Amino acid sequence: MSSANRVLFDAPGPRARRRIAVISVVTVILIVAAIGWAIELFARSGQLDPNSWVEFTEWPYVRFLLNGLLQTLLCTVVSAAVAIPAGVLLALGRLSRNGLIRRLSGAYVEFFRSIPLLLLVYVFVGGLPAIGINVPVFWKLVIPIIACSSAVLAEIFRAGIRALPRGQLEAASALGLTRSQAMRKVVLPQAIRLVIPSLVTQIISLLKDSTLGYAASYPELMKSAENLTAYTHDLIQTYLVVSLIYVVINLALSQLARYLEERQGRNRNVLRGAGSRRVRRVNRDVNDVVLNAQ
Amino acid sequence: MSTLASYFGQIMVGLGTALSLTVIGFAGALVLGTILAVFRIGPITPLRLVGTVYVEVLRNIPLLCLLILFVFGLPDIGIVFDLYTTVAICLALFNAAFVCEAIRTGINTVPVGQAEAARALGLTFTQSLRTVVLPQAFQSMIQPLVNVFIGVLLGSSLASAVGVMDLLGVAQFINLHQAWGIGLFAAAAAVYASIALGMGFLGGRLERKVAISR
Numbered sequence: 001m002s003s004a005n006r007v008l009f010d011a012p013g014p015r016a017r018r019r020i021a022v023i024s025v026v027t028v029i030l031i032v033a034a035i036g037w038a039i040e041l042f043a044r045s046g047q048l049d050p051n052s053w054v055e056f057t058e059w060p061y062v063r064f065l066l067n068g069l070l071q072t073l074l075c076t077v078v079s080a081a082v083a084i085p086a087g088v089l090l091a092l093g094r095l096s097r098n099g100l101i102r103r104l105s106g107a108y109v110e111f112f113r114s115i116p117l118l119l120l121v122y123v124f125v126g127g128l129p130a131i132g133i134n135v136p137v138f139w140k141l142v143i144p145i146i147a148c149s150s151a152v153l154a155e156i157f158r159a160g161i162r163a164l165p166r167g168q169l170e171a172a173s174a175l176g177l178t179r180s181q182a183m184r185k186v187v188l189p190q191a192i193r194l195v196i197p198s199l200v201t202q203i204i205s206l207l208k209d210s211t212l213g214y215a216a217s218y219p220e221l222m223k224s225a226e227n228l229t230a231y232t233h234d235l236i237q238t239y240l241v242v243s244l245i246y247v248v249i250n251l252a253l254s255q256l257a258r259y260l261e262e263r264q265g266r267n268r269n270v271l272r273g274a275g276s277r278r279v280r281r282v283n284r285d286v287n288d289v290v291l292n293a294q
Numbered sequence: 295m296s297t298l299a300s301y302f303g304q305i306m307v308g309l310g311t312a313l314s315l316t317v318i319g320f321a322g323a324l325v326l327g328t329i330l331a332v333f334r335i336g337p338i339t340p341l342r343l344v345g346t347v348y349v350e351v352l353r354n355i356p357l358l359c360l361l362i363l364f365v366f367g368l369p370d371i372g373i374v375f376d377l378y379t380t381v382a383i384c385l386a387l388f389n390a391a392f393v394c395e396a397i398r399t400g401i402n403t404v405p406v407g408q409a410e411a412a413r414a415l416g417l418t419f420t421q422s423l424r425t426v427v428l429p430q431a432f433q434s435m436i437q438p439l440v441n442v443f444i445g446v447l448l449g450s451s452l453a454s455a456v457g458v459m460d461l462l463g464v465a466q467f468i469n470l471h472q473a474w475g476i477g478l479f480a481a482a483a484a485v486y487a488s489i490a491l492g493m494g495f496l497g498g499r500l501e502r503k504v505a506i507s508r
Contacts (some may be wrong), residue, residue, distance in 0.1 A: 116451035
């Protein structure tokens with residue numbers, strides 16, 4: 001519970017405590033009723049049939065989904081490996097003193113942050129092959145992901161760089177470093193450390209983005225689930241299992257991001273003199289940027 | 295020429311579908327998200343738990359997963375809506391989690407002293423929230439909420455992956471039949487980008503307008 005929440009209400013007195021208890025009991029009853037209703041719906045339509053569920057313990061099915069998961073992770077890792085350096089370059093481009101570079105990277109970032117990823121996937125799947133440009137299926141999924149997420153990552157890095165005290169850059173040039181040396185040796189190492197929690201959050205959206213393999217016909221987890229369903233006809237079971245896999249992985253990643261953020265907030269040495277308030281503000285700015293993740 | 299005219303009609307209908315999905319989805323997300331945020335900051339433990347679990351699950355599930363579960367899965371357990379309604383419900387449910395977090399974070403940016411002062415004046419939970427905390431929190435919620443709106447807009451395009459003929463669905467359909475399809479994708483991208491950037495710009499202006507100068 002955050003401190004602002006706690007002061008919104010007093011420690012409840014006897015009347016309030018009674019009221020809270022009543023509402024709590026009603027809520028619990030409603031939750032139980034909702035779960036019961038869902039189970040009843042599943043049971044009535046025969047979706048609880050054990051045969052539809054045991055297949056997820058049988059090795060051939062498990063192996064099939066694991067293969068899909070492996071492709072999902074491969075997509076995520078490859079997109080991250082290209083998009084993160086590209087994001088750094090774009091962020092530097094937006095902060096460049098050369099007007100042309102600044103404007104070009106600005107236009108790229110604004111455009112690719114504002115179009116749906118699926119549109120780009122369709123361009124690679126249906127549009128470009130029609131005019132004779134054809135890349136392997138993997139890249140039909142991964143190139144669009146890289147194009148869009150490098151734009152988001154650029155905003156994250158830019159927020160990180162701008163959050164550093166100006167004195168860092170000034171001290172670096174006072175020491176005789178050129179601007180590019182100062183960026184490389186002084187600003188970037190600190191800025192990147194600052195945005196690491198947000199980078200982890202961005203990995204979550206890369207993982208979500210890879211589900212568009214469903215539209216690109218690339219056999220990652222989502223498409224594998226569809227292929228499996230075509231064979232078993234247990235659609236709702238398969239996608240519940242797949243959803244669970246995504247939620248578990250993403251929850252683990254977001255816990256990691258939260259842990260890193262808290263550690264940064266406590267460890268003031270990350271930004272000597274800037275303090276944890278600045279760190280919090282950066283992460284808030286950055287979270288605004290990454291909120292768009294679908 | 296007549297084919298071009300009929301395509302134009304389709305494109306406009308698709309654009310209308312995309313926009314109405316976005317607006318309905320965002321409105322639904324706003325209502326549900328506000329309720330969830332109240333759950334999460336209120337004193338009632340089971341409701342807090344509902345809010346937390348909802349946000350953690352919906353924020354971490356891919357939207358496409360949710361869409362497929364609802365569009366193809368719900369009929370299997372006997373719940374049938376038409377496709378458009380199902381997608382609108384999905385967009386609202388999914389983005390409610392993000393709205394909830396935007397509101398909660400906004401409330402947390404209000405200095406604790408403000409709430410303490412409100413409590414000291416004897417205001418109740420609802421009063422201090424309504425008259426002291428929320429008006430100040432609203433200011434820092436604008437940008438995140440605009441981002442959610444843009445998220446709903448871009449997310450609504452996933453509807454075409456489950457068969458809705460929204461702007462992207464129409465573009466994809468025409469691209470199957472016409473060589474100039476790729477130009478249509480470019481036009482659709484321009485439409486999405488101008489709406490998203492336009493909303494971002496308006497949000498920025500609104501934010502400056504309501505800024506409290508201290």
